[in-house]
Amino acid sequence: xxxxxxxxxxxxxxxxxxxxxxxxxxxxxxxxxxxxxxxxxxxxxxxxxxxxxxxxxxxxxxxxxxxxxxxxxxxxxxxxxxxxxxxxxxxxxxxxxxxxxxxxxxxxxxxxxxxxxxxxxxxxxxxxxxxxxxxxxxxxxxxxxxxxxxxxxxxxxxxxxxxxxxxxxxxxxxxxxxxxxxxxxxxxxxxxxxxxxxxxxxxxxxxxxxxxxxxxxxxxxxxxxxxxxxxx
Amino acid sequence: xxxxxxxxxxxxxxxxxxxxxxxxxxxxxxxxxxxxxxxxxxxxxxxxxxxxxxxxxxxxxxxxxxxxxxxxxxxxxxxxxxxxxxxxxxxxxxxxxxxxxxxxxxxxxxxxxxxxxxxxxxxxxxxxxxxxxxxxxxxxxxxxxxxxxxxxxxxxxxxxxxxxxxxxxxxxxxxxxxxxxxxxxxxxxxxxxxxxxxxxxxxxxxxxxxxxxxxxxxxxxxxxxxxxxxxx
Numbered sequence: 001x002x003x004x005x006x007x008x009x010x011x012x013x014x015x016x017x018x019x020x021x022x023x024x025x026x027x028x029x030x031x032x033x034x035x036x037x038x039x040x041x042x043x044x045x046x047x048x049x050x051x052x053x054x055x056x057x058x059x060x061x062x063x064x065x066x067x068x069x070x071x072x073x074x075x076x077x078x079x080x081x082x083x084x085x086x087x088x089x090x091x092x093x094x095x096x097x098x099x100x101x102x103x104x105x106x107x108x109x110x111x112x113x114x115x116x117x118x119x120x121x122x123x124x125x126x127x128x129x130x131x132x133x134x135x136x137x138x139x140x141x142x143x144x145x146x147x148x149x150x151x152x153x154x155x156x157x158x159x160x161x162x163x164x165x166x167x168x169x170x171x172x173x174x175x176x177x178x179x180x181x182x183x184x185x186x187x188x189x190x191x192x193x194x195x196x197x198x199x200x201x202x203x204x205x206x207x208x209x210x211x212x213x214x215x216x217x218x219x220x221x222x223x224x225x226x227x228x229x230x231x232x
Numbered sequence: 233x234x235x236x237x238x239x240x241x242x243x244x245x246x247x248x249x250x251x252x253x254x255x256x257x258x259x260x261x262x263x264x265x266x267x268x269x270x271x272x273x274x275x276x277x278x279x280x281x282x283x284x285x286x287x288x289x290x291x292x293x294x295x296x297x298x299x300x301x302x303x304x305x306x307x308x309x310x311x312x313x314x315x316x317x318x319x320x321x322x323x324x325x326x327x328x329x330x331x332x333x334x335x336x337x338x339x340x341x342x343x344x345x346x347x348x349x350x351x352x353x354x355x356x357x358x359x360x361x362x363x364x365x366x367x368x369x370x371x372x373x374x375x376x377x378x379x380x381x382x383x384x385x386x387x388x389x390x391x392x393x394x395x396x397x398x399x400x401x402x403x404x405x406x407x408x409x410x411x412x413x414x415x416x417x418x419x420x421x422x423x424x425x426x427x428x429x430x431x432x433x434x435x436x437x438x439x440x441x442x443x444x445x446x447x448x449x450x451x452x453x454x455x456x457x458x459x460x461x462x463x464x
Binding site for chain 1: 242243244245284286287288289290311313314316317318325327329382383459460461
């Protein structure tokens with residue numbers, strides 16, 4: 001444990017995790033929340049997170065808290081923004097470093113444990129009122145996702161291995177908060193060379209079965225590195 | 233002053249400011265540094281910054297510290313990243329929220345005051361060895377600038393009101409850390425419709441006087457919002 005020799009203005013530092021997942025069946029963008037077991041905001045839903053320990057880095061704290069509160073491990077967390085407004089936490093001066101991640105929802109079944117009564121996926125559109133300033137943190141994460149989508153392929157982490165163009169379009173529409181023209185979207189997406197046509201069709205649907213695609217991982221990584229502009 | 237009721241793992245939180253400026257004469261990308269007056273790293277150059285007070289937000293702290301240590305005011309600071317590795321500060325657990333800004337160097341003549349022996353602009357390429365993990369913070373800011381340049385027009389804040397295409401190219405080359413083809417660069421930049429030809433020429437130069445341009449502010453803001461891809 002590191003020892004503090006000198007602490008002007010002692011402050012508490014927390015981490016909070018915004019974890020997005022996509023429900024393949026409903027094509028719904030979801031967020032992972034926990035129900036608080038402790039005061040303040042006892043019983044209220046919140047982002048998974050907690051206090052940073054003396055002997056761990058910020059990223060380590062985020063991974064540990066996510067695991068402890070939801071059982072999710074092996075998730076790639078990226079730093080989002082640090083929130084430090086005076087009065088954002090009724091307990092005193094608490095500064096929170098927020099992280100975010102995109103995961104495949106089917107692979108991550110949350111399980112509540114320490115400090116959390118329960119953990120569950122909520123539709124972003126129908127999320128409950130969150131504790132602290134977590135609503136603002138969620139909005140910041142959504143804005144980041146929206147910005148990213150213009151310059152990078154997204155979806156690899158969110159969609160199932162095989163997906164339809166409608167599912168991909170629904171993801172873009174959810175993040176961009178608006179409808180996209182179907183023909184234009186397909187033309188644009190297919191022209192990027194990002195997708196591999198699997199020559200397979202979805203099964204167990206009432207409507208006409210749609211064609212299944214997967215991402216070309218090499219091309220996906222290339223575009224992620226090189227950047228592109230997805231003009232809408 | 234906010235009062236802390238409950239402080240698990242008291243930590244100190246600082247802000248650090250990476251301020252880039254461009255020397256119009258040498259077309260050199262510069263960084264604003266201060267020389268530390270106090271231990272640790274007494275006498276060493278460092279990023280301007282300091283401890284966050286109880287009664288101010290993180291952004292307020294960054295603005296205050298920048299003013300106190302260098303005399304720079306009215307600078308638009310953007311949050312960069314939060315650095316919180318264990319052992320990054322010999323005084324104990326100190327987490328630093330880094331901010332960055334782009335300024336016109338000619339308009340900002342630094343003046344040292346509290347906690348800083350002196351403040352000065354250094355060429356990024358020839359910066360001295362910095363205190364703490366500030367070298368890493370500087371690298372993160374340079375990488376952010378590099379990423380931004382692909383998708384947004386930059387230079388408005390850095391260049392003088394009237395500038396030559398060579399100055400703009402030099403800025404891009406410095407940020408991208410490599411030479412660009414002059415003809416391609418000019419063609420690309422001019423095709424964006426970002427620049428207004430002033431029909432004026434630089435004065436007081438030994439070589440052939442180059443044409444002066446200014447940014448079209450409306451177009452600049454449009455492109456910043458809409459995004460673009462500057463392919464090199």
